[in-house]
Amino acid sequence: DQQVKQNSPSLSVQEGRISILNCDYTNSMFDYFLWYKKYPAEGPTFLISISSIKDKNEDGRFTVFLNKSAKHLSLHIVPSQPGDSAVYFCAAKNQAGTALIFGKGTTLSVSS
Amino acid sequence: GAVVSQHPSWVICKSGTSVKIECRSLDFQATTMFWYRQFPKQSLMLMATSNEGSKATYEQGVEKDKFLINHASLTLSTLTVTSAHPEDSSFYICSARDFRGTDTQYFGPGTRLTVL
Numbered sequence A: 001d002q003q004v005k006q007n008s009p010s011l012s013v014q015e016g017r018i019s020i021l022n023c024d025y026t027n028s029m030f031d032y033f034l035w036y037k038k039y040p041a042e043g044p045t046f047l048i049s050i051s052s053i054k055d056k057n058e059d060g061r062f063t064v065f066l067n068k069s070a071k072h073l074s075l076h077i078v079p080s081q082p083g084d085s086a087v088y089f090c091a092a093k094n095q096a097g098t099a100l101i102f103g104k105g106t107t108l109s110v111s112s
Numbered sequence B: 001g002a003v004v005s006q007h008p009s010w011v012i013c014k015s016g017t018s019v020k021i022e023c024r025s026l027d028f029q030a031t032t033m034f035w036y037r038q039f040p041k042q043s044l045m046l047m048a049t050s051n052e053g054s055k056a057t058y059e060q061g062v063e064k065d066k067f068l069i070n071h072a073s074l075t076l077s078t079l080t081v082t083s084a085h086p087e088d089s090s091f092y093i094c095s096a097r098d099f100r101g102t103d104t105q106y107f108g109p110g111t112r113l114t115v116l
Helices: none
Strands: A010-014 A019-025 A030-038 A045-051 A056-059 A062-067 A072-077 A086-094 A106-111 B004-007 B010-013 B019-025 B032-038 B044-051 B067-073 B076-081 B090-097 B105-107 B111-115
Touching: A010 A019, A019 A030, A019 A086, A019 A106, A030 A062, A045 A056, A045 A062, A045 A072, A045 B105, A072 A086, B004 B090, B010 B019, B019 B032, B019 B090, B019 B111, B032 B067, B032 B076, B044 B067, B076 B090
Parallel strands: A010 A106, B010 B111
Antiparallel strands: A019 A072, A030 A045, A030 A086, A056 A062, A062 A072, A086 A106, B004 B019, B019 B076, B032 B044, B032 B090, B067 B076, B090 B105, B090 B111
């Protein structure tokens, strides 16, 4: 059973517009959520995280929103840039565990 | 941010040989490191959790005798793929847990293993 789901395998956005990447989870014990960006043949790069006690965290062009009642989080990238084109993974962990549970990723393509 | 390195970045070996992959946390101590495997166009699959000074914890379906993990120091964990076969060809990525800040995991650049 997949505990972290990224239902959109791909997303295409024009440069300068907003990119919204979505993630759903099923385990209500998750209390920490992270977004990673990954290029082919490279390790994931940490982007931004959010604790379950918050509903929003912002870092530059990246904002993560958490809706605990819906078990949903999203990553907003504004404005999108061609260099943002990559695979974005949503990950979650719970207090008791230390391993991250990853979604399958969403490939973002930003065209100029 | 914290830096994690992996060595080698790419290795090609013959079937039946063993390959060792190193994962190092360069500017922080990591009592816990993780080993992942990624197949093309798929997500990262956790293989095992490596704890400094103790035995690794393997995920279900991962052969502990085939994927030997050693975490001898606070900055180094190694994964040895023993008697490698072509089906072991994959992208192996390690991460290290940074306790200093927000309990974020930082990933190495990955190692591409090709078994002929």
